[in-house]
Amino acid sequence: MASTGDVRRLFLQSLLSRGIVSEALCKTLYAKCVEAVKAANDDLNIASADTDEAFDEVIKQLNVSLNDLDLEIKSTQDELNGKRSFALVNTKDDELAQMATDYTPAEIVFFKAIVDQIMLARNEAFSLSSMAALREVSNIKPKSNMTKTQAETVLASFVAKGWLLRSKRGRYSLSTRTLLELYPYLKSTYGDELLYCTICHEVVTKGMGCHRPNCQVRLHFHCFNLYRRRNSACPTCKIEWPRQATDDPLTAVGEAAVRDGDDGKRRVKARRTNGDEDEDEEMEADSSQPSQPSQPARSQRNKRGSKKKAVADSDEEEDEEEEDEEVPTQEDSPPPRRRSSRR
């Protein structure tokens, strides 16, 4: 005989089989599970979660029962459009086991190397050019025999399966899926590097930052828009903000924060050849194309650089900068790496 527990079991199974789902689909799945169980046992009195509050309550109750298993139904908002997605995630697993069924150990090492470059990108750019991503193949340890062509295929697969985003400009960044499902890994590996939105308290890798030096406020675009409708000043330092998240003098978090040559100035040692540098410059020249519509214009990046310089001068962790001198740069002075701890 079907019981209320069957609704939960069916719902969890459907979440598991789908991975990350939109909020609308998540609600539909739950409604279908209720329907199916009611069809089997008409006497059951199961609340249909047709309001937001009722649905939140369902998720909350499920999470109580999942807690002992280190599982949780988590949701996060897409950083580019603000839409919410849900997934059943392992809250303890910080070893990317989620990817083990689809990828070889060498491919997972490659993925980690890409994530590393994205997380440690200068100027809070949280993105990596295609050239720099491919170059990571030769740096992974233990040495893999993955060719660049194979690496291109694997990169395309990371994008197709939703682990990475690839922008129009050809830069890789973290996806909603990665932020949601791989958060334990990101947290344990980059605890100090993660930036959190002042409004929604979720990780920010695409958005804006307050332009006052040392002000820690970072917001997603959608959180900025929500906040800016009612407030004109920074929630922390109270400096006046312009209307749009992409307006000067606000700073950029994400691809729009990239400055020329940043990808050639990564902090990991001994990895470039001159040929690669040339390719990188071509990539950067491309960047005058419009990128993602919600992102700031290029002119803004220089401001970020000068602000960051002021910030990083007082940063005690400068030890990873040593290779900067050998890197050609178009700037008067090389921009510092983004500071490594913020909260």
Ligand SMILES: [Zn+2]
């Ligand atoms: Zn936010």
Ligand SMILES: [Zn+2]
């Ligand atoms: Zn501020």
